Amino acid sequence: MIRMALVFVVMSVSFGAGMYYYFFSVPIALVTGLSFGAIMALTLGTFNILMHKNLRQADGRLKQRREILVSMPYEDTFSLCEEALSMLEETTLTFVNEEEGVIRGEKETSVYSFGEKLECKVETVSDLLTRVWIESKPSYRLTLIDYGVNLRNVESFVKYFKSKAG
Secondary structure (H helix, E strand, C coil): HHHHHHHHHHHHHHHHHHHHHHHHCHHHHHHHHHHHHHHHHHHHHHHEEEECCCCCCCCCCCCCCEEECCCCHHHHHHHHHHHHHCCCEEEEEEEEEECCCCEEEEECCCCCCCCCCEEEEEEEECCCEEEEEEEEEECCCCCCCCCCHHHHHHHHHHHHHHHHHH
């Protein structure tokens, strides 16, 4: 809800300022700016809700993170994480360090986002138990709406990882 209010304010002010510059009239700038801000907030908010509708754990957050405990040795888990990240659509791995247990990847700009940053961390719990964290967040820090893209990234990773891990 706060994000939609922010969309409303940003769109209203920017469009209103443009209308004032064009017409040199405060009433016209206020009416058109507030109208445009309301229309954009309703439109983008509706699209965001519809895109999250079919996702199971949709909570509206931009940054999505999941934790998985798996009964596999560290080396096998790490290689499976690397495989799972690289299998996501349009993902390029940018950093792989098995000693630290970190794999980072990036997704390119798409219709729904300016790109995402993915990070997978692997940690040994015991000889045959390993903990995996997967995180997806927007590349662009000022992103207000992601249309469920980051949640889809995390769920795709988890689904692929669990299917291969057994």
